[in-house]
Amino acid sequence: MMLTRHMSYMTKGLTGAVLITLAFSAQARELSVSTVLSDAFPWGQAAEKWAELVEERSGGELTLRVYPNSQLVSGDQTREFSAMRSGLIDAAVGSTINWSPQVPELNLFSLPFFIPDETAVDAITGGEAGAMVFEAIESRGVIPLAWGENGFRQVSNSRGAITEPDDLDGLKIRVVGSPLFQDTFNALGADPTQMSWTDAQPALTTGAVDGQENPLSVFDVARIDQVGQQHLTLWNYMNDPLIFAVNQQVWQTLSEEQQTLLRETALEAGEWETAMTREQESERLAAIQERGVTVTELTDEQYQTFVDATQSVYEKWAPRIGESLVEAAQIAIDGR
Numbered sequence: 001m002m003l004t005r006h007m008s009y010m011t012k013g014l015t016g017a018v019l020i021t022l023a024f025s026a027q028a029r030e031l032s033v034s035t036v037l038s039d040a041f042p043w044g045q046a047a048e049k050w051a052e053l054v055e056e057r058s059g060g061e062l063t064l065r066v067y068p069n070s071q072l073v074s075g076d077q078t079r080e081f082s083a084m085r086s087g088l089i090d091a092a093v094g095s096t097i098n099w100s101p102q103v104p105e106l107n108l109f110s111l112p113f114f115i116p117d118e119t120a121v122d123a124i125t126g127g128e129a130g131a132m133v134f135e136a137i138e139s140r141g142v143i144p145l146a147w148g149e150n151g152f153r154q155v156s157n158s159r160g161a162i163t164e165p166d167d168l169d170g171l172k173i174r175v176v177g178s179p180l181f182q183d184t185f186n187a188l189g190a191d192p193t194q195m196s197w198t199d200a201q202p203a204l205t206t207g208a209v210d211g212q213e214n215p216l217s218v219f220d221v222a223r224i225d226q227v228g229q230q231h232l233t234l235w236n237y238m239n240d241p242l243i244f245a246v247n248q249q250v251w252q253t254l255s256e257e258q259q260t261l262l263r264e265t266a267l268e269a270g271e272w273e274t275a276m277t278r279e280q281e282s283e284r285l286a287a288i289q290e291r292g293v294t295v296t297e298l299t300d301e302q303y304q305t306f307v308d309a310t311q312s313v314y315e316k317w318a319p320r321i322g323e324s325l326v327e328a329a330q331i332a333i334d335g336r
């Protein structure tokens with residue numbers, strides 16, 4: 001009775017158009033997606049691509065709204081995973097580095113000089129080791145869907161060319177707020193300082209730090225050379241994959257069709273972004289060199305001096321990551 005009266009009041013009081021809009025918006029669902037970098041970078045473009053594909057294929061029923069620049073965690077990128085787990089944010093395209101304080105298994109990718117090339121990255125993420133990493137994420141309340149790539153990280157500084165660990169002696173290097181990085185740069189004799197990406201750029205500009213490490217795409221797009229970083233060493237010391245993921249409670253409220261749609265579009269966006277990032281590497285390097293940056297490539301012998309100097313990091317962190325995961329990754333690398 002009450003309901004009937006209420007409905008007839010609604011019908012009389014509202015125009016048909018408004019009713020249709022209400023009915024539609026009751027079904028439409030918007031999920032927030034956090035990223036650290038904006039769509040000026042491949043990373044942000046990965047999230048935008050995901051949103052585009054979802055928009056197209058859901059007919060507007062499901063929408064992803066991308067919030068770049070770590071804004072949903074007030075610039076503190078190492079809180080992104082916790083925020084997603086607690087439901088403060090619905091989803092993210094995030095870096096393994098930034099999530100590693102909450103998911104120790106993700107430190108696998110930051111082990112210095114462990115993953116030699118792109119084929120090795122693919123062998124790890126696409127095989128048993130990758131599945132183990134995804135299980136580790138899921139066991140912490142987040143549903144991982146697909147891989148993307150921020151890229152192999154290279155080191156730059158304002159002082160001089162780095163060709164051996166001695167060249168890093170005493171250099172203040174900005175690193176991400178993940179403890180393994182502290183150990184790696186300490187082992188190399190540098191003076192690492194943890195700070196967010198938001199704080200890194202002013203610190204480089206004022207000379208509060210001498211150097212930083214990031215993939216070529218980040219160095220290029222953010223014009224890191226213009227904040228005094230004239231020396232860049234290509235040492236591929238670690239790869240930083242991206243992961244597309246959704247909060248578990250949010251995931252459970254989605255229909256099976258919506259889940260399939262989110263997973264398939266994440267996979268597609270991830271593959272698209274990874275291929276693009278890799279294809280762009282050589283033109284980015286050329287652009288960086290053209291802007292006057294001294295680029296140093298290491299000989300095998302020089303490379304080995306870095307491997308030897310960071311052996312202790314591997315020994316300390318392999319047990320924290322999990323010996324069986326490190327082993328699975330090693331098998332993937334050897335068999336690639």
Ligand code: X2X
Pocket residue numbers: 036037077095097098150176196197213214215218240
């Ligand atoms: O902070 C960084 O260096 C960045 C942008 O690469 C990450 O978020 C890992």
